[in-house]
Amino acid sequence: MSTPQDCRRSAKSLGQDVVETSREGVEKAADAVRALAEAKSASEFLQLQSEFARAQFDRFVAESSRLTETFVKLAGEAIQPIQTRATLNAERINKLVA
Secondary structure, eight states, X not given: OOOHHHHHHHHHHHHHHHHHHHHHHHHHHHHHHHHHHTOSSHHXXXXXXXXXXXXXXXXXXHHHHHHHHHHXXXXXXXXXXXXXXXXXXXXXXXXXXX
C-alpha cells in the first residue's frame, strides 16, 4: 500500500522531471534559434525551421504520453488507501448485515 510520503515523493519527482524536461526544451530552442540565425539561404532557413518544428512536435507527443502514464500511476497510488478503507468498511457492513 502506498503511504502519503510515497505519493509526495512521486509528485516531487514528477515536478522535478517536468522542470528538467522544460530546461532541455529551452536549450534545444536556443540551439535552433542559433542555427536559424546562421542559415545561408531562405531554403536552408525553412528546412531548419521545419526540422525543428517536427522535432518539437515529436518531443511533445512523447513527453505528453510519458507524463500521462506517470500521472495515472501517481493517481492510482494516491487513491489506493481510500479504496482499501472502503473495501474494509464494506466487509464490516456485510458482516453486520449477515
